[in-house]
Amino acid sequence: MPTTDRQFGQHFLLSRAAIRLRRFTIADLHRATDVPENTIYSFVSRLMDRRGSVETEELSSVKPGRPRKRYSLTELGLDYLLRRNALVVSLLQGERTSGTAPIIPTTPAAVIAQAASATPDVAAWYSSAAAGGKPSQRPAVSAKHEDESDENRAAAY
Amino acid sequence: MIGNTVSLDDSFGASSVHAKLSVLIIIASAFRSHLTDLMTAADRDGAPPEGMQIVDAMAETLSSQIGAIRTLSAAPVVWTQFRGRLAVAWSLRAQTAQVLEQIEHDLTIQANAGNPHFAENFLHAANLRAAEWISEYILPKVGRPTVAPAPLHVSYDQKAERFCASSSRLAGTIGWILQPCKHTFYAALICERVLEHEYLSHLLPGNLKLSKGIREVWLMETLEEEHRNDEYIALNRRLALMTIWSWFRIELENHFVRNSIVDLAIFTGVEDLATRIRRRSLPSFWKMTAEIINLSDGEDPRPTERALRMLRPLPDNVLDALTVPWTGFDTCIETARSMGITPP
Numbered sequence: 001m002p003t004t005d006r007q008f009g010q011h012f013l014l015s016r017a018a019i020r021l022r023r024f025t026i027a028d029l030h031r032a033t034d035v036p037e038n039t040i041y042s043f044v045s046r047l048m049d050r051r052g053s054v055e056t057e058e059l060s061s062v063k064p065g066r067p068r069k070r071y072s073l074t075e076l077g078l079d080y081l082l083r084r085n086a087l088v089v090s091l092l093q094g095e096r097t098s099g100t101a102p103i104i105p106t107t108p109a110a111v112i113a114q115a116a117s118a119t120p121d122v123a124a125w126y127s128s129a130a131a132g133g134k135p136s137q138r139p140a141v142s143a144k145h146e147d148e149s150d151e152n153r154a155a156a157y
Numbered sequence: 158m159i160g161n162t163v164s165l166d167d168s169f170g171a172s173s174v175h176a177k178l179s180v181l182i183i184i185a186s187a188f189r190s191h192l193t194d195l196m197t198a199a200d201r202d203g204a205p206p207e208g209m210q211i212v213d214a215m216a217e218t219l220s221s222q223i224g225a226i227r228t229l230s231a232a233p234v235v236w237t238q239f240r241g242r243l244a245v246a247w248s249l250r251a252q253t254a255q256v257l258e259q260i261e262h263d264l265t266i267q268a269n270a271g272n273p274h275f276a277e278n279f280l281h282a283a284n285l286r287a288a289e290w291i292s293e294y295i296l297p298k299v300g301r302p303t304v305a306p307a308p309l310h311v312s313y314d315q316k317a318e319r320f321c322a323s324s325s326r327l328a329g330t331i332g333w334i335l336q337p338c339k340h341t342f343y344a345a346l347i348c349e350r351v352l353e354h355e356y357l358s359h360l361l362p363g364n365l366k367l368s369k370g371i372r373e374v375w376l377m378e379t380l381e382e383e384h385r386n387d388e389y390i391a392l393n394r395r396l397a398l399m400t401i402w403s404w405f406r407i408e409l410e411n412h413f414v415r416n417s418i419v420d421l422a423i424f425t426g427v428e429d430l431a432t433r434i435r436r437r438s439l440p441s442f443w444k445m446t447a448e449i450i451n452l453s454d455g456e457d458p459r460p461t462e463r464a465l466r467m468l469r470p471l472p473d474n475v476l477d478a479l480t481v482p483w484t485g486f487d488t489c490i491e492t493a494r495s496m497g498i499t500p501p
Contacts, residue, residue, distance in 0.1 A: 019429065021403050022385075023396065027207065032407050060203035068204060075436075082433045083473065090470030 010035045012088045014043045015081045023072045025059070044071060053077030162284045163277045166312035173227040174313050175276075178335050180232045180268075181219060182276035185345035187264035188215065191256050192346070193397045198252035206247045209400060211257075214242050216342040216408075223337040224315070232268040236261055277311075280333060280348065284309045287352035294383055295357060299447035307331050307360055309352070317341075321409070322351050324359035331355045340412060343405035350402055354380055357450075364452040368462050370427045371449060375465065377406070378431035379446055427465045434480055437473065441483040448486060461486045467493055467500040 010033075017032040018024060024032075029040045047053045054071045061068040073081070169175045188195075196208035204210070218239040226235070240257070243249060249257070267275065284306050292303035308330045317336040321344045324331045331352060335341065344351045357380055358372040385399060435442040452458055464486040468476060478496070479489050490500050 016428070017407070019432070020406065022399070025204075025207065027204075028209070032404075059200060063205070078432075079436065082429050082436075085429050086433070086470050086472070 010039050011043050011046075012085065014040060015085050015088075018043075018047075018073060019078065019081050019085070022078070023070060025068065025070050047071070047073075047077060047080075050077070050080060053080055161308075162306050163281045163309045163311065165277070166310065168313045169311065176228050176231065177223050177226045177313070178276045178311065179229055180226050180235060181223065181335065181341065181345055182279050183229075183232050183264050183267045184215065184219065184235065185342060185348075186275075186279055187260045187267065188212070189346055190263060191260050192401070193391075193394045194259070195253070195256045196397045196400070197393060198256045202250035202253045206243070206249070206253075208397075209404060210247075211243065211253070212342075212346070212401065213339075213404070214246070215239050216339040218242055219342045220337055220339045223335075223341070229268055232264060236264060280309055280311065283348040284331070284352055287349045287356060290349065291353050291356045291361075294387070295379070296361075298443045299450045301361065301450065304356060304361065307356070309333055311335065317412075322355050324355045326360055326362075326365060329360065331360070338412060340405055340408040343401055343408060347398060347401050347405060350380070350384065350398075351405075362450050362452070364454055364456060364458050366454075366458050367449070367452070368458070371458075371462065371465065374427050375431045375449065376446070378435075382432060382435055427469055430465060430469045433473075433476065434468075437477060438481040438483075441480045444483040445480070445486075448483075460490060463500045464489045464493075467498065471498075 013033045014029055014035055017029050021028055021032065026037055026040050026044065029035070029043070030037055033040075035043075044054070048056075052074055054073055054077050057070045057072070059068045059070055165175070165178075169178065192212075195211060199206060199208035199211065206214070218235060222231070222235050222238065225231075243257075272278075288304050288306040296303060307324075309332075310330055311333045312335070314334045314336045317338040319334055319336070321334050321336060321340055322332060323334065333348075333352075354377060358376040362372070362376075381402065384395070384402070387395065390398070431442070431446075434445065449461060452461065467490070468479060471479070475496070475498070479493055483489075493500060
């Protein structure tokens with residue numbers, strides 16, 4: 001996903017929850033992050049596109065609709081998400097983008113300020129997260145660096 | 158003092174405050190015994206509700222009711238409110254309902270047993286197991302001798318402003334805090350792990366000035382990963398406990414960050430790094446952890462913190478170059494400088 005994608009920040013939040021839970025349903029990730037379910041489906045779908053990143057177990061359900069599934073991160077998937085998160089931290093710290101020494105933000109406001117100097121989408125995501133503690137709104141983002149994707153960068157690791 | 162490790166704050170002299178603790182522990186104890194069955198039954202029956210949703214419903218019920226509990230007879234009342242909450246939200250199917258009946262049976266027996274020290278005995282046993290686990294699984298890897306169980310002091314935090322457990326290395330004691338909030342129930346369900354965290358992150362490190370990032374994140378991850386790989390516990394049980402532990406951490410983080418009690422920085426500083434390094438080089442991970450825990454009070458902990466912050470955003474190949482083999486935090490920073498990386 002390009003770093004300028006609207007859902008980039010939300011995917012970072014979902015990565016954190018997925019790493020922590022290791023086994024999760026869509027409902028689990030929603031409960032942990034308050035990110036909208038459609039975004040969670042998109043996050044899981046991208047993970048599944050990376051062959052061998054998740055194992056899927058179909059669960060019985062009492063409700064009609066999409067079959068309920070539980071996803072388990074594999075070693076490959078875990079490594080991938082850990083690398084992605086490291087990349088996001090490097091963007092938040094401004095280390096890669098500006099070459100300045102990384103500084104750890106101490107408050108949500110400081111995170112927003114630092115993210116603003118790193119990438120506009122991460123800043124927007126943190127802004128929405130800080131407003132009421134629910135990062136559920138897609139941040140409005142101006143497209144920039146369209147040719148760079150976090151996956152391409154992660155692959156370069 | 159019960160069994161030499163548990164003592165209660167003066168506030169528990171009031172029977173109404175003691176009843177709050179007793180009811181919490183009686184319900185948590187009954188749930189713990191059937192946790193694996195509950196998760197399995199909910200899976201088989203089909204969601205909703207999932208096993209965790211049921212556990213969460215009890216956490217919500219207790220969170221809202223703890224303040225109102227005055228006597229031990231409140232235990233069945235809390236249970237009835239919990240079942241009411243479930244009934245409003247979902248229609249329970251056979252296997253899940255059966256496990257809940259078993260839990261109710263257990264807690265009714267315990268509530269009627271009239272054991273005035275049930276909660277203290279429960280916490281005391283958990284404390285012994287925590288000290289034993291840390292001694293067996295962690296300390297040999299960081300070159301430290303076994304640890305004796307520390308005195309456990311229980312207090313009541315009506316406003317839920319403090320951590321659910323806390324420790325004083327100088328006094329050598331652990332505090333267990335009863336609070337009217339959701340994570341109190343989770344903490345009671347997995348109290349051994351909460352106490353293990355107190356030993357590992359707060360009582361055992363030699364340096365009093367280690368940052369929260371190291372204590373609450375790096376050392377917490379150390380504990381978590383060790384449990385995740387503990388093959389002496391049956392897989393289903395391990396998964397159930399890991400689920401509770403993970404949600405406990407999520408609830409705790411949400412509570413403290415959203416109420417501005419803890420800075421986000423403690424998470425963004427070294428989060429994931431312990432897991433990454435552990436997966437890339439187990440010997441390096443344990444050498445780093447040993448260096449952290451064995452840092453003495455006379456030493457400056459800031460280079461350690463700086464090195465961890467510096468390492469976290471680095472790509473794998475650079476991370477490996479700086480940590481495998483591990484030669485110490487000071488050397489790590491010097492090597493990084495020689496590679497053109499500026500530590501924070």
